[in-house]
Amino acid sequence: MTTARVVGAAEDRDAWRQGAVVVTGSALIATRSARLAALGIAHGLTRRVPGLGLAEGNVGFGAPRDPVDAWQMRQSWCAAVGVDPDSLVAVRQTHGAGVVCATRADAGRGARPGSEPLAAADAIITAESGLTLITLHADCLPILLCDPDTPAVAAVHAGWRGTVGDVAGATVRAMEREFDSRPASLIAYVGPGIGACCYEVGPDVIEGWRNAAGPAAAIALRQVGPAWHFDGRRANRWLLERAGVARANIEVSDVCTRCHGQAWFSHRGQGAATGRFAAMISLGAM
Numbered sequence: 409m410t411t412a413r414v415v416g417a418a419e420d421r422d423a424w425r426q427g428a429v430v431v432t433g434s435a436l437i438a439t440r441s442a443r444l445a446a447l448g449i450a451h452g453l454t455r456r457v458p459g460l461g462l463a464e465g466n467v468g469f470g471a472p473r474d475p476v477d478a479w480q481m482r483q484s485w486c487a488a489v490g491v492d493p494d495s496l497v498a499v500r501q502t503h504g505a506g507v508v509c510a511t512r513a514d515a516g517r518g519a520r521p522g523s524e525p526l527a528a529a530d531a532i533i534t535a536e537s538g539l540t541l542i543t544l545h546a547d548c549l550p551i552l553l554c555d556p557d558t559p560a561v562a563a564v565h566a567g568w569r570g571t572v573g574d575v576a577g578a579t580v581r582a583m584e585r586e587f588d589s590r591p592a593s594l595i596a597y598v599g600p601g602i603g604a605c606c607y608e609v610g611p612d613v614i615e616g617w618r619n620a621a622g623p624a625a626a627i628a629l630r631q632v633g634p635a636w637h638f639d640g641r642r643a644n645r646w647l648l649e650r651a652g653v654a655r656a657n658i659e660v661s662d663v664c665t666r667c668h669g670q671a672w673f674s675h676r677g678q679g680a681a682t683g684r685f686a687a688m689i690s691l692g693a694m
């Protein structure tokens with residue numbers, strides 16, 4: 409087992425401030441949602457840990473990252489979260505709004521280097537145990553969903569393209585369709601991502617969001633001098649609410665991955681070659 413320096417107290421305070429629970433049962437500390445933890449749902453977000461492995465705890469396999477190191481990191485982080493690394497189910501993320509339904513027969517798809525991910529998609533849903541849904545991030549928002557009644561879970565990767573494509577709403581609708589989930593019963597966690605503070609955007613984002621949200625678009629656009637900044641967390645909360653999720657059931661992190669680049673991988677802050685952190689969720693072992 410790889411051991412890591414424990415991340416600094418200041419970062420832990422950040423995690424507490426956003427309502428997240430810091431898990432210290434392992435050498436690594438995964439960030440968790442207070443709401444999902446209260447439900448007993450196995451889940452967690454990996455982080456950037458300076459000095460850990462070859463690439464500070466990266467779990468992405470894509471070049472220029474070292475897949476063997478990333479697989480070791482996946483195993484370490486899975487131990488911290490309490491899931492089996494060979495139960496991971498990954499997708500080939502496309503910045504779209506595609507949702508794929510996974511079963512326990514898919515466990516391991518995209519888990520290890522060289523293993524083909526389940527499908528090209530940006531959201532994964534399941535109502536089975538024995539598998540762990542994983543999405544990878546570096547500024548793009550992770551969204552975890554849980555239907556405690558069915559039960560069922562989902563992991564979503566929402567960058568700006570996925571946001572304006574309403575991948576969040578598409579995921580809720582897929583859970584309704586596949587599992588008879590009731591949107592009002594869903595618990596949602598919108599995790600750390602690039603904040604409006606650091607996310608100056610161009611006309612493509614603004615136009616895409618205005619088309620998606622219509623008159624409500626202003627809630628996620630902020631004018632800073634001559635520039636426009638996009639608030640992906642407010643946008644995705646609004647999209648989840650539009651799909652029927654109760655606002656009281658949506659927990660939103662206030663951690664900006666660029667502002668807190670020491671603890672999170674940030675595409676804007678560190679460049680395209682930076683690592684990836686993961687969001688994982690599971691209904692448990694078989």
Ligand SMILES: [Zn+2]
Nearest residue numbers: 605606664667
């Ligand atoms: Zn920021």
